[in-house]
Amino acid sequence: MRRFLIVMILAALVVFSFAKVNFGSTQMTPAAEREFMIRKLGEFSKASGVDVEFLNFEYTDLLSRLEAEQKVGKPVLNLVADLQSGLYTMGANGLLADLSGVLLSGKTFVQTFEKYTYVGKEKVFIPWLQATYAMAINKKAFEYLPKGLTMEDVTNATEKWTYDALLQWAKNMQEKTRQPQLGFPLGPKGLWHRFLHGYIYPSYTGAQAVKFDSVKAIEMWNYLKELFKYVHPACTTWDNMGQPLLRNEVLIAWDHTARIKQAIVEKPNDFVVVPVPRGPMGRGYIIVLAGIAIPKNVDMTEPLKVLDFLTSPETQIAILENVGFFPVVQEAAGLIPEGALKVLAQGVVNQSAAKDSVVCFIPGLGAKGGEFSETYRLAFTRIVFNDEDPVKVIGELGEKIRQLFIEVDAPLPEPDASLF
Secondary structure (H helix, E strand, O other): OHHHHHHHHHHHHHHHHHOEEEEEEOOOOOHHHHHHHHHHHHHHHHHHOOEEEEEEOOHHHHHHHHHHHHHHOOOOOOEEEEEHHHHHHHHHOOOEOOOOOOOOOOOOEOHHHHHHHEEOOEEOOEEEEEEEEEEEEEHHHHHHOOOOOOHHHHHOOOOOOEHHHHHHHHHHHHHHHOOOOEEOOOOOOOOHHHHHHHHHHHHHHOOOOOOOOOHHHHHHHHHHHHHOOOEOHHHHHOOOOHHHHHOOOOOEEEEEHHHHHHHHHHOOOOEEEEOOOEEOOEEEEEEEEEEEEOEOOOOOHHHHHHHHHHOOHHHHHHHHHHOOOEOOEHHHHHHOOOOHHHHHHHHHHHHHOOOOEEEEOOOOOHHHHHHHHHHHHHHHHHHHHOOOOHHHHHHHHHHHHHHHHHHOOOOOOOOHHHHO
């Protein structure tokens, strides 16, 4: 009997030690983020006995890999992570398991995200990370507020915090300080295109793509031409607004929250993070939602353990502290420490709570995503920097934008999809 028990224990240990999850992800690819993930997953493996290999992919490579593995009926990747748009495409192509029946105890996921996790009646992923883009403001900037606008208007996203107010504020700062104090990341690796298609376009037109060449878009481009009289000229070299803020080169900057995080962490008492302004159609902003899915035809037992770990409140806070992505489970809110993270979180919460929100998702165009982004940048360069007629430019490029969705048979992003 004793020998039998020893054999059973040894057998259990063998199974325990050789449990393997091959986790393919398009997220956490920068070196520092990847290092953090490998370290956290290593801690999980030691505690659980589940060996996890973290594998980074470009979206098109991950999609091709999943398609090939499902075709031959021998899936090797048994856990995947990507942005909502990519996971939606994978789910629509029948590559992902239905997680409708999965219950992760002790977690209340943000309700806003839940409707975006389904393809038809199938829940194809579980929310994992959220991020957005917002404005970081050096508190000195509030000395130059335009008449009728208060700090409370800005931080609480009232109807007075508009793009017209930003223009007047930028003008005041330049006139008083004798240098431009507004900055955007227009560098080669900057995320300026996200501001164009996911922030100011929907704020003026109510859509990202389908109204690219509308009359309201002409108004928006003329506004940008005026605004850029007060934007720091070095912005074309800036990929990340954290350093210009720390160097006091600008007092107001827009960027991804992960890219302004350094400035807030180093000088939490100097900055506030605030919602973006509103335009004629509302306050357009992007929610970046990443999720975790399980491919079809795999044993879910071990992948679900990893998924449960990555969505735990404690891990969600560790991700916020080390990487800058925000939690998707409500239980994590009470664990956010005072200081820089609170400053960041408050700005994100105030933006998402704005009554005039026009929520946008990054389009899921796969290999055509770069062409989509570059078309907006091209329009900006031609209209604002080269002073070409906006009517002519957007007339030439509008149909190109719409054709990209047709070419890859991709659904329109929000808020465009809700217009039909």
